[in-house]
Amino acid sequence: MSVQRRKDSKGRVLKNGESQRKDGSYMYRYTDTSGNRKSAYAPDLNTLREKEDEIQKALNCGIDFDNGNITVMEFLKIYLSQKCTIRSTTEQSYRKILVSVEPYTLSRLRVNQVKLVDAKAFVIELSRDGKKYSTIQTYKSFIKSAFDMACEENLIVKNPFLFPLKKVMVNNTVKKAALTKSQQESFLEYVHESNIYRKHEDDICILLGTGLRIGELYGLTVKDVDFKNNCIYVNHQLVWLCDRRNNIKRMAKIHKPKTTAGIRTIPMTKNVADCFRHVIMTRNQLAQNLEVDGYKDFAFATDFGLESADNFSKALKNIVNAYNRLHPNEPQLPHVSPHILRHTFCTNMINYGMNIKTVQYLMGHSSVQMTLEVYTHANQENVISDFANIMNKCESECDDMHPAV
Missing domain, CATH: 1.10.150.130 (Tyrosine recombinase, N-terminal domain)
Structure with missing residues (x-):
């Protein structure tokens, strides 16, 4: 004996759980993941069935939206x-x-x-x-x-x-500023002369000379640093992630660069190459054997394992605070972070006249707009210097056009 299915006012057969209400609208009754009976409503049958599909997809994934009553x-x-x-x-x-x-x-x-x-x-x-x-x-x-x-x-x-x-609120964000030439000189001189902070000198000089992201720097293995061709091969980065079950315990992982443009080859100056040689020569012999996701022989390995961005950031903060305490009557150093060192490299390259597309490549930016809008800016020291150079050039050209009688 066949079971007669319910139909709506238009003669359409209704599925299990569907019903038409007295006002002509439709209702769908279902059981959620907790075993509770729930209802969904719609003005017409097509809309109701769209909701049914969404509900079933959610239930199949173990999700219960509770028709918006979820917190x-x-x-x-x-x-x-x-x-x-x-x-x-x-x-x-x-x-x-x-x-x-x-x-x-x-x-x-x-x-x-x-x-x-x-x-x-x-x-x-x-x-x-x-x-x-x-x-x-x-x-x-x-x-x-x-x-x-x-x-x-x-x-x-x-x-x-x-x-x-x-x-709703005032945007009081202060844009991160690159270090001026005088700030760079004061910062580097203090680090070089400090018995406490000299151990960070190589990292700082490499970042200022390459524009590497800190994760890219600490992810480098010895084979990524090519002394023969004086270049650095960047195709991965080291990141530290918290265990989902324990937000305190952190794990080192290897990731691809931030963007596909991050895969690049960066030339090394003599100073940067010397810093890398010193880093590799003085690294901890046991820690360098650590392996992360198939990568090993890391260039930066300390007595405590692999370097991390957090530890280096804290070191930079301590350096700035120590310098400012010891030089209260001199211009104070601003906040310095690994990103500001990268920011400074980018700004320096453009101030030196490097082609913007070349800077974009070295920075691993996906667009020129990011290189120009995010990482470069004018500061008073650069403005005065650039203005003087341009004026001197203009005066020289004027003298050539109008020689003295």
Whole structure:
């Protein structure tokens, strides 16, 4: 005996779980991953079935959006779990955002309850707690992308995080400035003469002479440094990632460069080559045998293992603080980081007149715009020097055109 299936008012056969309501709209009943009965609604059958497909996909992945009643924190975790193609370093950054966001009221709100006023209140709270504009922008961008997915899943109608951050708070971000020539001289002279900090001199000189990213530098193996042809082969970088189960324990991993443009060959000056020779000659013999993802014989190996960006950054901070304490009556050194040393190399090359496309290649940038807009700027010292050189050239040309009678 055949079972007679239910039909809607237009005579269409309804699937299991589907029903038509008295007002003509449609409802779909299903069981979530926790065994609870849930309902989804739509004005027409086609829209309902689109929702059914989305619900089934989510259930197959073990995801339960609960029709938007899920909390923001739960939803952010689901959103992150769906981003399977991002780099490990990016994933780690996103997980840190989740940890930072969790204490705030926003994390406990239901996704379908979050309004524009809640989103703005969240960024204001972050600001009051001392978070920098750039950090808040990063948090907002991540959450906005998650709420974009909520819109796609029809959990909400409009994304409450679409507003420009500058309309809520003042952008007080200070652009990272390259070291001036005098600052570079003072910094290097102090490091060279210091019994405490001289051990970092080679790393600093190499970064200032190559523009390498710190992960690229510490990922170099001996065979990547070609003394015969005076060049460095960059095709990977060393990164340190926190164990997902233990945010304290860190693991060294080898990744590809930041972009495909990061795969490059960088020429070495005599000074840079000498620094590399000294680094390789004085490295710890046991630590150099460490292997990471098939790579071994690292150029930078200390008594404690492989070098890390965090340790070097702390060393640079200590150097600046020590210098400024010892020279209170002289111009103070600004904040120095591995990225600022790279930034300084780029700015120096352009100030020296190097072709912008060549600088782009050396920096491993994917576009010239990044080289120009992000890494170069004018400072007073360079302006005065460039102006004097141009004026001298102009005066010389004028004298040639109008010789003295």
